Each structure stands twice: as C-alpha cells, then as structure tokens.
Amino acid sequence: MSNEKISLEHGAGGKAMMNLIKDIFLEEIEKGKELGEVGLSDLDDGAALKIGNENIIFTTDSHTIQPIFFPGGDIGRLAVAGTVNDMAVMGGKPLAMSAAVVMSEGFPTESLGKVVRSMNGTADEAGVSLVTGDTKVMDKGSLDDIIVTTTGIGIAKKPISDHGLNPGDKIVVTGNIGNHETSIISEREGIDVESPIESDVAPIWKTIEAGLEVGGITAMKDPTRGGVSGVLNEIADKSNVGIVLFEDKFPVSKSVNGICEMLGIDPLNLTNEGIAIIGVEADKGNDVLEAIRNTKYGKNAEIIGEAVEEDNGKVMLKTAIGGRRLVRANVGAPTPRIC
Amino acid sequence: MSNEKISLEHGAGGKAMMNLIKDIFLEEIEKGKELGEVGLSDLDDGAALKIGNENIIFTTDSHTIQPIFFPGGDIGRLAVAGTVNDMAVMGGKPLAMSAAVVMSEGFPTESLGKVVRSMNGTADEAGVSLVTGDTKVMDKGSLDDIIVTTTGIGIAKKPISDHGLNPGDKIVVTGNIGNHETSIISEREGIDVESPIESDVAPIWKTIEAGLEVGGITAMKDPTRGGVSGVLNEIADKSNVGIVLFEDKFPVSKSVNGICEMLGIDPLNLTNEGIAIIGVEADKGNDVLEAIRNTKYGKNAEIIGEAVEEDNGKVMLKTAIGGRRLVRANVGAPTPRIC
The missing domain is CATH 3.30.1330.10 (PurM-like, N-terminal domain)
Incomplete structure (x- = not known):
C-alpha cells in the first residue's frame, strides 16, 4: 500500500483500520515477543x-x-x-x-x-x-x-480475551446502545430532540467486576469505534463461532432510536463509551445479568444473543418480526473524531 | 490563571511548563494516591x-x-x-x-x-x-x-529518583551535549555546516545499566527539553544541594559548538535525546565513568561537575578561564516541536 494515503476510515475502528494495522504494524513489528497471554498480534x-x-x-x-x-x-x-x-x-x-x-x-x-x-x-x-x-x-x-x-x-486474576466464546454462551450487553455517538452527532448538527441525549461515557470497572465475581465469563470487549456490530463480528471471527442476536432484546432508548431512524443509521454500528459486550457460559448467564444490573452503569443490561455452532465467524440478527439478516462490521464508522 | 491561554513555552520543559503542571495538574489531581516510591507530585x-x-x-x-x-x-x-x-x-x-x-x-x-x-x-x-x-x-x-x-x-531493582544527590557526588554526562536540537535547527533552517550534525537519539538503557551495575548512583535524569541546565537545576533544587560544573569537561562536538556560537545559544540549554545526567557517590565516580565509556552510546562520557553543600539548589559554572557564573534553567526552550 506504498502509494496510499491515510484516510479517516483508517481510524474508524472498522475493517479499514484492522487492515492497516495488519499490513503495517504487524508486518513491521517482530513477532514472538509476547510477554504473557495476550500480545500485539492478538489485536485485543x-x-x-x-x-x-x-x-x-x-x-x-x-x-x-x-x-x-x-x-x-x-x-x-x-x-x-x-x-x-x-x-x-x-x-x-x-x-x-x-x-x-x-x-x-x-x-x-x-x-x-x-x-x-x-x-x-x-x-x-x-x-x-x-x-x-x-x-x-x-x-x-x-x-x-x-x-x-x-x-x-x-x-x-485471569485475563479475559476477545476470542474465548463457545457455542451456547450467552451475550450480555451492560447498558443502552448508541448514546455516545448520537449525543455527539446531535450536538454537532444541532439536532433538536425531545429529551436531549447524553453520552454514556463512564468508567465501568465496577459493573464488569460484578460480572467477574459471578464467573463463567468467556469473552469481553467494549463496543467503542466499530460499535456492537464490529465487536461481535470480531469476537465471532476470533472465537470461531457464530452469534445470533435477538433484535427485540436490544436496550436502545427512545431518543436514540428516534435519531437513528431520522438519519438512517443502525444503532449497532454506533460508538459507545460506557458499555461492554460479555460472553458468559449459558448456565451463568442470568446470574451475571442480575449482578450487572445491580451496579450503577448496569441497570439496562440485557442478554441480547447467544453463540452458536453454525454460521462460523458470522453474526446473524433475528428480527422482531421473525426475519434473519447478516450483521456486518463497518468498513469505517460514519462519524470522525468520535473518541 | 483562568484567563490565560496556553503558549509554546508551556510545552518547552522549562519553568513555564513546571508552573502549569503545578497550577493545574497537581492542583486538580488528588494527592495521597501514590502507589510506590515515586508518584505524580514528584514530577520525576x-x-x-x-x-x-x-x-x-x-x-x-x-x-x-x-x-x-x-x-x-x-x-x-x-x-x-x-x-x-x-x-x-x-x-x-x-x-x-x-x-x-x-x-x-x-x-x-x-x-x-x-x-x-x-x-x-x-x-x-x-x-x-x-x-x-x-x-x-x-x-x-x-x-x-x-x-x-x-x-x-x-x-x-531499586528505583532511582532525581532528588537523591548528596554533596560530594560526581556528575557524569553519558555523551556529547547538544546534538539533537542543533541537528533539528540545522535541518529546519538549512544551515550549512562542514560536517553535518546528526541527532543523538538512541535508547540508552544498556549504557545506564552498565553504570547501575557498578553502583553508587544517587540521581539520574535525561536532559531532553530544558537541556542539561534545566535538568541540573531540577536535581539541585529537589536534592537540596548545589552543583558546580567544570566548563572544560563538557563533551561538545566541534560542529555543535560552531552552530551554538553562530546562533548565540548555550549548549547547556539544548534538548538531547540520547544522553543521561548521572549523580554518583564520589568513590564510585571513575568506575561508573569507565563502565559507561565501554558501552555503545557512552564513549564520550565525562565527569562534568560535582555536588556541593554551598549554593543550595543552584548550579554554578566554573569557566575554563577561572570565572564563575550561575547556570539558570530556561523559562522555555527556544525551539518548538523539538521532541
């Protein structure tokens, strides 16, 4: 890619960025220098x-x-x-x-x-x-x-990677989706909404810790740039499993939904700054959900899907009306300088 | 300073920067949260x-x-x-x-x-x-x-601070002074010099390690922004000692000296990127010097001064012709974006 120039997409957390990192950073930086369980080449x-x-x-x-x-x-x-x-x-x-x-x-x-x-x-x-x-x-x-x-x-105590998801595991999201990016878009564009949207930006260690104390967590990632769709595709790909999502379970506020419909964006593609996606062994799913809901930033947590053996590396959405569609990772996020 | 604006001096590593850090960062960030020997408020x-x-x-x-x-x-x-x-x-x-x-x-x-x-x-x-x-x-x-x-x-093995210098300790500089900043100035200004100056930028852990293995090191710092004068003033101030420098011992190349004379700058004020200033107990001074000189980036090392009980917090220069002058820290370095 020697004649190319950096574009905004290269910083957007999607496929373009992943390719840049693989082509340049991993190409130039020597392998075999990992000092623990997770190193540069894991792109975690x-x-x-x-x-x-x-x-x-x-x-x-x-x-x-x-x-x-x-x-x-x-x-x-x-x-x-x-x-x-x-x-x-x-x-x-x-x-x-x-x-x-x-x-x-x-x-x-x-x-x-x-x-x-x-x-x-x-x-x-x-x-x-x-x-x-x-x-x-x-x-x-x-x-x-x-x-x-x-x-x-x-x-x-034990590092959690983004590639440990197993078929049957439940997928927990710890809070409402889409608040950060829609708040920035509304602010920049001066969009008038009934109830103003605030960013979800928050340090969520205590929410995560509550889940870790229950146990059974197999994979975690925060859906910042690239959004929930990007993060789930990465987890599915790295874990060699499929993921099925239940659209009616997504915690999305009315205001965020309104903005998304107005602008034609999918909340799953939006950057978040105060939520995590957690894979949990099936029998611990509800306990982890409860523990997370009892924390300040976990009140809106939901189980939004599960890992499956079929559709390896893919994320499928079961729509509320019974349809099924592929959820792709963005090439690049729509909003520059979102984080 | 609520009506003020950030200036280039605030990033130059001198007194203006130190004041900004003390007024804003240390003012706002809570104390008493040190997790070891050296924390934020030590400004190390x-x-x-x-x-x-x-x-x-x-x-x-x-x-x-x-x-x-x-x-x-x-x-x-x-x-x-x-x-x-x-x-x-x-x-x-x-x-x-x-x-x-x-x-x-x-x-x-x-x-x-x-x-x-x-x-x-x-x-x-x-x-x-x-x-x-x-x-x-x-x-x-x-x-x-x-x-x-x-x-x-x-x-x-044992953290080395920038405030442990004692009267009598020798001051070692591990290499030639002034190469980095003069190389950047020459490049930017297109100054033609007989032998082109190269930056000294280098990772000098192995040079430092050789000194540490001898022992007796009481303080260390690298003279980047703020230069040798800034670093020595900081060490003298924090250690509550005076420092006397011997001008005829400074390792400065002919080309760097030439540029400094041409532009009227003091090599002591210049940013370096591949040398360290080391305080050593007097009886270990020569052994540390020898050990450092045996490393790739330590060949030009010299003992350039010593700590004294008088002139507390001050750095004094003994000139080659027998004079004595105060070496002050810069308010801000002359060259922006030097590192």
Whole structure:
C-alpha cells in the first residue's frame, strides 16, 4: 500500500483500520515477543503481561474527540473511562494510569483545568490513580484544541480475551446502545430532540467486576469505534463461532432510536463509551445479568444473543418480526473524531 | 490563571511548563494516591509503583517533532528511545511498551511504514517489546502529520529518583551535549555546516545499566527539553544541594559548538535525546565513568561537575578561564516541536 494515503476510515475502528494495522504494524513489528497471554498480534483491547506472579493488563488510547465538551462528558472523562474500560474488558482491575496531553498554542488554560478536573473525578470513581504524565504544546495551525493519550496498568486474576466464546454462551450487553455517538452527532448538527441525549461515557470497572465475581465469563470487549456490530463480528471471527442476536432484546432508548431512524443509521454500528459486550457460559448467564444490573452503569443490561455452532465467524440478527439478516462490521464508522 | 491561554513555552520543559503542571495538574489531581516510591507530585521522569514484589517504572511521552524524518533519526526512533530512556533514568530495565499513533488524513502510508519499522528497530535494540497500541485519524486541517505517544513499563531493582544527590557526588554526562536540537535547527533552517550534525537519539538503557551495575548512583535524569541546565537545576533544587560544573569537561562536538556560537545559544540549554545526567557517590565516580565509556552510546562520557553543600539548589559554572557564573534553567526552550 506504498502509494496510499491515510484516510479517516483508517481510524474508524472498522475493517479499514484492522487492515492497516495488519499490513503495517504487524508486518513491521517482530513477532514472538509476547510477554504473557495476550500480545500485539492478538489485536485485543490491550496486552496481558506476566510480571512476577501478577497478570498485568496494559492498554493505551489517544483521544481526539470534537467537541471536547459534549452532553454527558468531556475529553477528560472520556480519556480516563476509555482506558479504564479497555482494562476492565480484559479482566483488569484498574491500578494506575498515565496521561499525555498535547495542546494547541492558545488553548484556554481554564478549559485545561476543567479537563484535568474531570479526569481526576473519573479516576476517583474508577479507583485508579493518575501517577505520571506529559505535556506538549504545538503551534497554532498544527493542531486544534487538545489530544489526551491515556495508558493504564491493571491487575487481572485471569485475563479475559476477545476470542474465548463457545457455542451456547450467552451475550450480555451492560447498558443502552448508541448514546455516545448520537449525543455527539446531535450536538454537532444541532439536532433538536425531545429529551436531549447524553453520552454514556463512564468508567465501568465496577459493573464488569460484578460480572467477574459471578464467573463463567468467556469473552469481553467494549463496543467503542466499530460499535456492537464490529465487536461481535470480531469476537465471532476470533472465537470461531457464530452469534445470533435477538433484535427485540436490544436496550436502545427512545431518543436514540428516534435519531437513528431520522438519519438512517443502525444503532449497532454506533460508538459507545460506557458499555461492554460479555460472553458468559449459558448456565451463568442470568446470574451475571442480575449482578450487572445491580451496579450503577448496569441497570439496562440485557442478554441480547447467544453463540452458536453454525454460521462460523458470522453474526446473524433475528428480527422482531421473525426475519434473519447478516450483521456486518463497518468498513469505517460514519462519524470522525468520535473518541 | 483562568484567563490565560496556553503558549509554546508551556510545552518547552522549562519553568513555564513546571508552573502549569503545578497550577493545574497537581492542583486538580488528588494527592495521597501514590502507589510506590515515586508518584505524580514528584514530577520525576515517570512513576515507580510497587506491584507484588516488583518495582514497576511507568512513564509516558507524546512526540510531536517536526520534521518527522531528521538527520540521525525519525519520530519512531525518538518515540521509542524517549520512553526507554525515561524508564532507564529511573533505574528501570525496559520490558514492554505501548504506542498510540494519531495521524492526519492524507498522511502517506509509506511514511507510516517507515516510522513503524524504525520503532521496531529501536525497540529491538533496547530489548523492549511493543505489545499494544492505538490508531486514530484526524481530518486534514486539525493536525499535521503524526503524533506518537509511547508509554513504557520497566522493572527496577531499586528505583532511582532525581532528588537523591548528596554533596560530594560526581556528575557524569553519558555523551556529547547538544546534538539533537542543533541537528533539528540545522535541518529546519538549512544551515550549512562542514560536517553535518546528526541527532543523538538512541535508547540508552544498556549504557545506564552498565553504570547501575557498578553502583553508587544517587540521581539520574535525561536532559531532553530544558537541556542539561534545566535538568541540573531540577536535581539541585529537589536534592537540596548545589552543583558546580567544570566548563572544560563538557563533551561538545566541534560542529555543535560552531552552530551554538553562530546562533548565540548555550549548549547547556539544548534538548538531547540520547544522553543521561548521572549523580554518583564520589568513590564510585571513575568506575561508573569507565563502565559507561565501554558501552555503545557512552564513549564520550565525562565527569562534568560535582555536588556541593554551598549554593543550595543552584548550579554554578566554573569557566575554563577561572570565572564563575550561575547556570539558570530556561523559562522555555527556544525551539518548538523539538521532541
């Protein structure tokens, strides 16, 4: 791909991004250097390293969202929650976090204060410590606003991958689908909705932990860029199983449904920032669901599907009226700078 | 500072940046959450965390250098070496690293390939594994080229801080001063020099390790933004000692000296990317120097000064002709986007 240029699709969390990562990053970075159960070539939410007797979860994300303050959150909350959640879905209790901030010359220090305050509040809520950081400033014209890159260290009793789903396992979603991206779209486009939509951005370690304590969890992933459809396709593909979804079980709010119908988008393709997709052994499904529902960010949890032996690597949707259709992963998400 | 705006000085590694970090980051982020010997409020090169029986060194940096390919290196080598060296100067053997890449729409994939190849080569050289990452794309006009944020996990037998210098300790610099910043300045300004200057960018864990094996090291820091003058002032201030430097001992190449004289800059104020400043107990000084000189990146190492009881928190220079002057830390470095 030597004559090509990077496009927005390459950062959208879909197939275009996966291909870029495989073609360039995995091509150039030497194999066989895994230090634990999960390494770079697994393309999971982060890495799992064995250090001494501990399973260390290690994960990083740059955050470029626009606008930086949005309904329900801001780039600071997003940056901390995003990395907490990437640790959480690998089974990692968040321990410590770094924050590297790149700002544009002229960025208001008051806004920086707000962002840092929000990072601290979110870290507190998740029980994680911000222990180190970096500050860079770029000249005006080279960057607008601010980019926040957070990296986390978590401790897992047992790392959870995104490829351990088995036929029969139930698929749990921990909360309403589609709030983050529709809130950003509404804000950017000035769409007037009856009840304003807020982003779901939240650190959901405690929700995940409640599920882990029940046990039987075989795969986890948070449906950020690429959405529920992308994440489920990845889990199905990596686990070599099919997944069947029950459309009438999807937790989607009325407002989000309204926006999706208005704009002709599928909620399954939308970026979320405060929910997880969890695969659970069938006999533990209801107990995990109950445990999750008893947490702050798990009240709307539902079992939305199950893994099957047929349709290997595919995600099928059973519609409410009895139809059946293939759920594909996006090539690229429709909204740039969504996280 | 609520009505102020971020300026380039706030990212230059000098006093302006330190004040911003103290006023905003330390003000907002709650104290008392240190997980080991070195935490956020120590403003060291990274954090030292106790996990199980291990001392984990954890450090992060965003890299925004322009141009991204420069004499002696590129943003990929810089990103890996920068984080390796921040771990190294805290006594951490580099173990694992993450890389979060933010690119502009239109960035050539061929350049990305080169950058990633360089990251891998540098990681290999340092014995560190790139285990996880992130890829984001911003629309054209919101970012030029590419930002690479690397975060590292290292293991220290005993973390080395930047505040442990004692009166009598020798000050070792591991290599020539000023090459990185003068190479970038020459490249940007098209300055014609007899022998072209290359950046010193290199992962210097093995050089540091050789010194650590001798023992007696009391403080370490790498003189990146802020230069040797900034780093020595910080060490003197935090350690509550004075430092006296011997001007005739500074290892500075002829070409770098030439550029500095031409432009009227002090080599002590320049950003370096492949050297460290090391405080060593007096009786170990020569052994540490010898051990360092036997490594690839330590051949030009020198003892450039010593810690004294007087002039608490200050750095004094003994000039070659017998004078004495105060060496101040920069408010902000002269060159933006130097790392």
